[in-house]
Every structure is written in C-alpha cells, then in structure tokens.
Amino acid sequence: MNGSPAGVVVVGAGLGGIRVAESLRSNDYRGPITLIGAEAHPPYDRPPLSKSVLLGKDDRVDLKPADYFSDSSVTLRIGERVCEISPADHTVTVQRLDDEAIRETIAYESLVLATGLVPRALPGTDGVAGVHVLRTIDDALALRAEMGQASRAVVVGAGFIGCEVAASMIRSGLAVTLIEPAPSPLAAALGTGIGDLITRMHVANGVDVRTGVGVEEVVSDGAKVTGVRLADGTEVAADIVVVGIGSTPVTDYLDGSGIELAPRESGGGIACDQHGQTSVPDVYALGDVANWRTEEGGTRRVEHWTHTVEQATVVAHRIAQTDAMIPAAPPYFWSDQYDLKIQVLGRPEATDDLHLVDDDGTKFLAYYSRDGVLTGVVGAGKVGAVMKTRPKLLTPTPIAELLG
Numbered sequence: 001m002n003g004s005p006a007g008v009v010v011v012g013a014g015l016g017g018i019r020v021a022e023s024l025r026s027n028d029y030r031g032p033i034t035l036i037g038a039e040a041h042p043p044y045d046r047p048p049l050s051k052s053v054l055l056g057k058d059d060r061v062d063l064k065p066a067d068y069f070s071d072s073s074v075t076l077r078i079g080e081r082v083c084e085i086s087p088a089d090h091t092v093t094v095q096r097l098d099d100e101a102i103r104e105t106i107a108y109e110s111l112v113l114a115t116g117l118v119p120r121a122l123p124g125t126d127g128v129a130g131v132h133v134l135r136t137i138d139d140a141l142a143l144r145a146e147m148g149q150a151s152r153a154v155v156v157g158a159g160f161i162g163c164e165v166a167a168s169m170i171r172s173g174l175a176v177t178l179i180e181p182a183p184s185p186l187a188a189a190l191g192t193g194i195g196d197l198i199t200r201m202h203v204a205n206g207v208d209v210r211t212g213v214g215v216e217e218v219v220s221d222g223a224k225v226t227g228v229r230l231a232d233g234t235e236v237a238a239d240i241v242v243v244g245i246g247s248t249p250v251t252d253y254l255d256g257s258g259i260e261l262a263p264r265e266s267g268g269g270i271a272c273d274q275h276g277q278t279s280v281p282d283v284y285a286l287g288d289v290a291n292w293r294t295e296e297g298g299t300r301r302v303e304h305w306t307h308t309v310e311q312a313t314v315v316a317h318r319i320a321q322t323d324a325m326i327p328a329a330p331p332y333f334w335s336d337q338y339d340l341k342i343q344v345l346g347r348p349e350a351t352d353d354l355h356l357v358d359d360d361g362t363k364f365l366a367y368y369s370r371d372g373v374l375t376g377v378v379g380a381g382k383v384g385a386v387m388k389t390r391p392k393l394l395t396p397t398p399i400a401e402l403l404g
Contacts, residue, residue, distance in 0.1 A: 006107040009092055011082045012114030013037025016287035016308045018063050020112050021074045023316030033074045038081040041137060047305060049140040050164035051336055085257040087280040110319045113285040117247035125218050130225035131241045147172055150239035154228050156215050158185035160335045162244035166207050167337040176207045177236050181214035191350040194378055197364055205338055249289040262291035267301035276315040286311035304333040330393035343386045346393040348376025369399035
C-alpha cells in the first residue's frame with residue numbers, strides 16, 4: 001500500500017510506536033510515517049529501567065540505532081507532545097515542550113495513539129526531594145544518582161515495578177523496606193499463594209517486607225524525605241522513597257476530539273475494537289493506553305511488553321491493508337528479580353484455583369484453573385516448563401490433564 005501524502009502519524013515514541021512503524025515498513029507501506037514523542041529521547045525499552053539501568057549496567061536502552069529512522073524513512077519528532085486532535089480535519093496539533101508557544105498542525109491519513117501511562121503520585125509528596133516514581137529513563141537515572149548517596153530506601157507498592165526496584169536497590173547495597181497494603185506482593189494480580197512465594201524470595205535476599213499496611217504520610221525535614229509513617233503508626237526511616245502504586249492512561253489530549261474512552265471500572269484508557277480501531281475513523285490505539293475488545297466480547301487494558309508488540313502488529317496490518325494471519329498466542333509477561341525470571345503465561349486471576357506443582361524453596365511452578373479449565377501458568381526460574389504449556393492455553397484444557 002502506498003499511502004496518501006499525509007501518511008501515518010504515531011503519537012507516542014515508545015515500544016508500541018516504533019513497532020508500528022517497523023511493521024508498516026515490513027508490510028510494504030511506502031507512505032510517510034511520523035513518530036511523535038513527548039520525551040527528549042529516541043524510542044527506548046522500559047523494562048530495563050528498573051533493573052539494568054538502576055544497577056548501573058546501562059545508560060541507554062534504545063530500541064533502534066540512530067540511523068534506523070533515516071534508513072526507514074521514518075520522521076522522528078521528539079520533545080513534542082500532541083495537545084489536540086481533530087478527527088474531522090484529520091489533523092493533530094503538536095506543541096514543543098521547550099517552548100509551548102510553538103505549535104504546528106500535522107495532517108494524517110491514519111493516526112495511531114500509543115501514549116502510555118503516567119505514574120500515580122503519593123499524596124502530599126509534591127516538592128519533597130528524595131521521593132521518586134519510575135516511568136522514564138530520566139526517572140531511572142535520577143533515582144540511580146540518589147541511590148549512590150543513600151543507605152536506606154522505602155518502596156511503596158509491591159506490584160511488579162515495586163518488586164523489581166526493591167530487588168535492584170538491595171543488590172546495590174541499600175537497606176530496603178517494601179510496603180504493600182494488600183496481604184502480599186502481587187496479590188491483586190496473582191493472589192496470595194504466589195504472593196507469599198514472592199515475599200519469601202525478597203525476604204531471603206534481605207528486603208524488609210511489610211504487607212497488610214499502607215502509608216499514612218511521607219515524613220520530611222521540610223525539604224528532603226526522612227521516612228514514611230505507616231497506617232499502624234510505625235515510622236520507617238528512609239533517604240529515598242520510590243512510589244509504585246499504579247499508573248493512569250495518558251488521554252488528556254483527547255478532550256473535545258470525540259474519541260471514546262473506556263469506563264474506569266473496565267480499566268479506563270481509549271476504547272477500541274478487537275483490531276485497535278477507536279470510535280472515530282482512521283484512528284487506532286494500542287499499548288498501555290488502549291482498552292481493546294476481546295474475542296469473548298469483554299474489554300481489556302493490558303500493561304505488558306509482549307501485548308504491546310502484538311497489538312502493534314495487528315494495527316500495522318490493518319493500516320497497510322494486508323491479509324496476513326497473525327498467529328494466536330496466549331498473553332505473556334515476565335519480571336526479572338534477583339537471578340530469577342518470573343513468568344506469567346495466559347490469563348490467571350487472583351480468584352482462580354492455584355495448583356503449586358513444583359517448589360524447591362527458591363524456584364517454583366504453578367498452574368491456575370477456573371471451573372476445571374487451565375487459565376494460566378506462573379513460574380520462577382522455570383523458563384522451559386512455563387513455555388512448553390503455551391499450546392495448552394490456546395484451547396480449553398482441563399487442569400486434570402496437567403495434574404494427572
């Protein structure tokens with residue numbers, strides 16, 4: 001497909017955006033492609049931020065070499081944010097971050113929205129030095145610089161990011177306390193059975209894990225954080241506090257566009273059909289910001305690396321109007337903590353039945369089932385055992401078949 005002079009405009013120069021551009025070119029799309037990023041960095045990979053970047057092993061984690069964009073005829077515009085979309089005119093308005101008075105209107109034939117998330121802040125922490133969130137490479141580098149001058153850290157929120165940050169900090173020599181109001185880390189996503197095994201892993205590596213209690217307030221000397229006060233009245237001293245209490249889809253630029261948002265109770269974000277098409281013609285959304293309709297008729301917003309890559313492929317095929325079949329694959333996610341790769345395959349839910357089939361005190365493998373049917377597999381240090389179950393998750397598989 002040759003494309004019109006307006007071509008494809010992609011808002012969001014992260015993983016999803018670069019994969020759309022890459023897939024379009026590999027599917028013989030010859031029209032212009034413009035990639036717009038709000039950060040002053042070329043597209044980079046986010047998973048290493050909480051691991052190799054924090055540990056000082058990497059400073060740059062670019063997704064493509066610098067010459068990729070000229071070689072592939074992709075126009076990369078960084079340090080700009082889209083502040084307005086007009087589907088009726090097929091245009092977006094961009095604003096320079098270093099000079100908000102500079103604006104430009106860009107036409108599109110097809111528009112792809114991949115604007116991701118913004119981390120939630122802990123109330124009462126504005127202007128308090130030493131309090132961090134982790135979403136961008138600038139966040140990671142700023143946190144790493146402070147880690148070199150600190151001895152005690154508190155991580156608020158024991159989701160995947162919080163657990164990864166805690167693991168990196170303890171390996172960097174800091175004393176780390178991990179705070180989670182739920183009964184265990186990852187309880188909301190995977191239930192307390194796996195959460196207890198994650199707790200065991202962190203405790204074995206020296207992390208002080210405190211669950212079932214939230215943060216009442218961040219304590220400071222008026223300028224710099226000195227600790228956190230918990231809901232049970234105890235105070236934990238800290239030179240650094242990292243907040244990992246979830247994120248919000250970036251959709252403010254859609255005000256007045258007519259592009260429909262999904263209800264908060266279904267995950268929020270931009271409402272899409274099963275191919276990423278939004279409520280207006282020629283506009284697609286993917287990645288963390290997108291809430292796609294599932295084959296079962298429900299909706300789902302998923303914050304996983306592999307999910308974003310798969311959605312980018314689907315959207316690129318729709319825009320390029322190819323007939324290529326995209327192989328079915330169960331959802332997949334991983335998290336590197338210490339020397340273990342924790343893998344989640346399928347769609348396990350915290351309320352599913354948990355079947356722990358292998359546990360040597362460090363590594364483990366577990367199956368999830370619902371109404372007697374396999375829904376997911378979770379493993380730590382069990383890469384081969386997890387991945388060989390992929391075919392079982394493509395069709396309804398009785399859990400008895402795996403346990404027998």
